[in-house]
Amino acid sequence: MKNEHKNFKEEKILTPKSGMGMLILGILGIIVSVFLFIFGFAGLDTVFYSVGITILIELLAIVLITVSIIGFCGLHVINPNEALVLALFGNYYGTLKKDGFFWVNPFCTAINPTVKDYAPVINKNGVPSGGVKTSAKKVSLKTMTLNNEKQKVNDELGNPIEIGAVVIWKVENATKAVINVENYKSYLSIQCDSIIRNTARRYPYDKSEAGDEKSLRGSSQEIADTMSTELQEKVINAGIKIIEVRITHLSYAPEIASAMLQRQQAEAIIDARQKIVEGAVSMVEMALDKLNENNIVELDEERKAAMVSNLLVILCGNKDAQPIVNSGSLY
Numbered sequence: 001m002k003n004e005h006k007n008f009k010e011e012k013i014l015t016p017k018s019g020m021g022m023l024i025l026g027i028l029g030i031i032v033s034v035f036l037f038i039f040g041f042a043g044l045d046t047v048f049y050s051v052g053i054t055i056l057i058e059l060l061a062i063v064l065i066t067v068s069i070i071g072f073c074g075l076h077v078i079n080p081n082e083a084l085v086l087a088l089f090g091n092y093y094g095t096l097k098k099d100g101f102f103w104v105n106p107f108c109t110a111i112n113p114t115v116k117d118y119a120p121v122i123n124k125n126g127v128p129s130g131g132v133k134t135s136a137k138k139v140s141l142k143t144m145t146l147n148n149e150k151q152k153v154n155d156e157l158g159n160p161i162e163i164g165a166v167v168i169w170k171v172e173n174a175t176k177a178v179i180n181v182e183n184y185k186s187y188l189s190i191q192c193d194s195i196i197r198n199t200a201r202r203y204p205y206d207k208s209e210a211g212d213e214k215s216l217r218g219s220s221q222e223i224a225d226t227m228s229t230e231l232q233e234k235v236i237n238a239g240i241k242i243i244e245v246r247i248t249h250l251s252y253a254p255e256i257a258s259a260m261l262q263r264q265q266a267e268a269i270i271d272a273r274q275k276i277v278e279g280a281v282s283m284v285e286m287a288l289d290k291l292n293e294n295n296i297v298e299l300d301e302e303r304k305a306a307m308v309s310n311l312l313v314i315l316c317g318n319k320d321a322q323p324i325v326n327s328g329s330l331y
Contacts, residue, residue, distance in 0.1 A: 011175040014086070014094035019075045019101035029068035036061035074106035081141045083174035085111045095175050097141075111178045112137035114185050139174040143243065148192050150249045153200045155216060163200050163216070164249035165227065167192055169235075169242050176239030184238045191234040199227050205252065220247045276316055284311045 036057050076084060076096060084096040086108040093108050115137045150164035169188065171177045177184040200216065203223060207215045216223060228245040235242065252261075288304065 011173055012092070012094040014096050014104065015098075016076075016096065016102040016104045019077075019103040022071060022103040023075060023101075026068040026071045029064050029071075033061040033065035033068065036064070070106050071103075072106075074103045074108070075101070076104065077101050078138070083139045083141055083171075084137070085139060085174050085178045087111050092175070092179065097174070110137035112139055113178060113183050139171055139177060141171050141174065143168060143170045145169075146188060146192060147248075148189070148196060151193065151196065152253055153197050155200055156202060156204045159205055160253035161200065161205050161216070162249060162251050162253055163196060163247065165192070165196055165224070166246050166248050167231065167242065168244040168246075169240055171239055172241040173239030176237065181238045184240060187238050188235055188240055192231060195227050195231045195234065199223060199230070205250075216247075216250055220250065223247070273316075280312055280316050284308050287311065 039057065078084060078096050078099050078101075080099045082099070086093040086096070086104060087110075088105060088108050093105070096102060096104070146167040146169060148165045148167065150162045152160055152162055155161050167188070171184070181187045203214055203216050203219075205216050207213065207218050214222060224245045224247050228242050231245060232242040284307075288307075
């Protein structure tokens with residue numbers, strides 16, 4: 001871990017000058033340089049100016065307009081929840097975080113590997129043709145969402161499942177985001193895929209019969225919190241803060257979904273039948289006790305067995321009972 005952060009320079013927050021004053025100076029410089037151009041050539045028609053003085057005035061105008069144009073390159077507008085990481089001749093210079101209109105060293109260049117220097121131009125046929133140079137290399141500090149599409153993995157029991165998640169995140173340290181990793185957005189996406197796969201392999205899809213362990217379906221919130229913690233540990237080097245991870249999709253893979261559905265239905269039927277039998281036995285026991293307590297009728301063992309059998313058939317059957325009138329005797 002020490003070697004991983006050894007070459008990283010701590011974030012340096014710049015306190016630049018206001019850009020409005022430098023903008024006014026640049027405009028005045030251009031106006032003065034234009035005036036000097038005109039004044040220098042106009043002086044050739046008079047006897048008071050020599051060629052050397054005219055050339056000197058023109059050179060002064062060229063220098064002034066060049067300085068003004070270069071000065072404009074140092075003007076930057078920082079919107080709320082944005083940052084601009086700057087480098088000067090290959091070395092880290094500082095980071096602009098405060099929103100407003102500022103002026104910094106015009107030879108500084110912005111760093112943001114996620115923004116390409118040239119954006120492709122799409123023609124009317126939808127085909128990329130050439131590109132245009134882009135200069136908006138600001139790093140957004142706003143809360144963003146990464147929608148990790150569903151992917152097929154195996155759970156702890158080896159059953160193929162499909163799982164998808166959404167990650168709520170934001171850049172907390174813009175300097176780390178653009179210097180420590182090549183592309184912090186791709187880095188986050190790859191780490192998210194890895195965490196989801198590794199987490200899904202450690203848990204079964206559903207609880208076992210004992211029901212004393214976590215499962216992807218029964219403990220989704222706890223497992224999502226575990227994903228969030230593990231993902232934060234992976235991306236802290238990229239200056240990213242994980243706010244929340246939510247599981248958005250969870251199901252068996254299509255090839256076993258039908259068989260697993262039948263298994264779940266069978267387990268549900270068994271559980272329901274078990275409850276029905278327990279209730280029926282308690283009701284039969286209560287009926288026999290009431291008959292004995294109130295001395296309504298005396299039943300021998302054979303009649304009790306017949307009564308228990310009839311009651312269980314009525315109470316446990318999945319169809320309505322059809323009564324049969326017996327006009328004879330059991331003996």
